[in-house]
Amino acid sequence: MDSSIFVVLIAMLGGAIRVSTPFMFVALGECLTEKSGRINLGLEGNLVLGAMVAYAVSFHTGNPWIGVLAAGGSGLVLGAMHGYICKLPKVNDIAVGIAIMSFGTGVAFFFGKPYIQPSAPRLDAIPLGDWTGNASLAQALQVNPLFFVGILLAVVMSWAFANTRWGLIVRMTGDSAASAKAMGVSVDLVRFIATTIGGMLAGVGGSFLSLYYPGSWNQGLSSGQGLMAVALVIFARWDPIRCIWAALLFGAAGAIGPSLQSVGITQGYYFFNAAPYILTLFIMIASARSKGAAREAPGELSITK
């Protein structure tokens, strides 16, 4: 019994590392966008389109890293669309997010049809656990380079928000558009750039889904990860480093079902599949009215009002 609990915990650790990476990228992208005072609910669309584009490009070029770049490019385009449309007066950014979500998934499903069958070259993992001499631990510590890219990105973002001129401009635009204007900053331009880069990061997150874990392209690849990541940013209170921890927590929750399956507990598989959604919901309930969240929220953000 002890050993099977151990197996489950190891599997959850490995799962947390694997499952969390797309959450991480989407959350960091959303964090940047929301810091500038705009919300993008459409990152689910970027994620799905990124996954499809990455898989297709990797299939045709034979190099998965070109696929990752292409996924970033597709996310960039969707992000720019969102950024541009939201710039127009009288347009509701939450509704546009839903539209981008449906547009992105539609395009991905349309062009992704021929890529469901063939297998594309996937990203290689870095084996970090070989020294342990424990097969399941070694398996769990097979870490994809994108995971480290995500962590590095979070550190850089966190530093940049606090210490650079650009970081200050983004934060100021998010906290008070009026004062940004008074300082001669173009609010629309800052938000446009933040939304575009945020979209690109979400696209890269999508490439991880199709090129590493689960590691194939199909229409059910992402079910709400992009949206959960938006909730995750609120939970992480718009702090890139906390986004990483939150992503790991969500990853672990997402790994419960498969981990239990690995020791033969298949009952309630679908129930455990719902665990990340339920966790997100409870986290949102817990963090929605907290004083800390209210204090740290960007002042211009429509979602927290």
Added chain:
Amino acid sequence: MTVAAPSLAQAHTPNVRTLKLAEALFVPLVALLVSAALFSLFLLLIGKSPVDFFGLVWTGGFGSSFSIQQSLQRSAPLILTALAFAIPARIGLTMIGAEGALVLGGFAAAVIAIPLVTVGIPAPLTWLLMALVAMATGGLWIGLAGWLRHYRGVNETISSLLLSYIAIAIMNFFVEGALRDPASANKPSTMPIGDAYRIGSIPGTDVHWGFAAGIVLAIALYILMSRTTFGFAARMTGGNVRAAQAQGLPVGLLMVSCCVIAGCCAGLAGFFEVAAIHGQANASLVAGYGFTGILIAFLARHNPLAVVPVAILFGAIAAAGGLVQRRMGMPDATVLVLQGIIFVVLLASDTLYGRLKFFQPPVVGDRT
């Protein structure tokens, strides 16, 4: 400074209401045309003929009496899910969880039907109970998101979509497990309700009763939202929550009520899907009706009456989907691309309101 008296010229200009209505018809129509143009461009880029496409959509959607009936049939769940988005939207909530309420409502209806069918309760009574259970389940589901929004400050857009995923997981959990019909090998389903308990068609047509129910509900909800105190209070809350609160309106109750109504609509759609189409609950219920409903509601500008024709249009596009797939060799996601384009263009077109000179009421007198 003086306010000019109504001049003779003003009597000849159309009044503000007419102008507003014309604007509300004109802008979505322009958005539809622009989307059609963009989609044609998309088709040309991938080497397909837009003329063929729109021709096939016309033939498949409205070309014959058979295809018209197919379109109406397909529009039935869409009317209901669009209402499920439109009603909360009037009170200022962006509730995108109709998909989940439909699935869970349909599932609950299928489950409650099993003992009733076994005992042999008369079909009409069974339908009534199934419909009530479906509506209650759906109402509870969206109502929960509304309650969380008002009393816990949880963003309703995210929570309702999360609840959708949870609803689908709940159905899968039971359908794959305790409530699975052993005979459903490839597609896990609940026990079928049997042909004797299927809801038939409206006499003289092949369209099931869900379409009639959708129209009745659309009219009823139109009256509720625009001709009653409840509707007035709800719209006022949607316009400005703080002002409504200051007026002493029961904002929380209004919000939760609107959400429960929305959930009832979506749950009812699930009931008809089970009782008229599938005869059991399975993964076929997850057909994206909830999401198409959102688009329809936006096109109809959240007006329950306008929802009906727009839903029929999208029902026709869905009905023609198979024909387009076969004749043009295009994937079923073609419809999703078209919907996505319409959605994006439509929301971008919101910026036109109040900017087209033609629709602005003439300025009477000088406003200095």
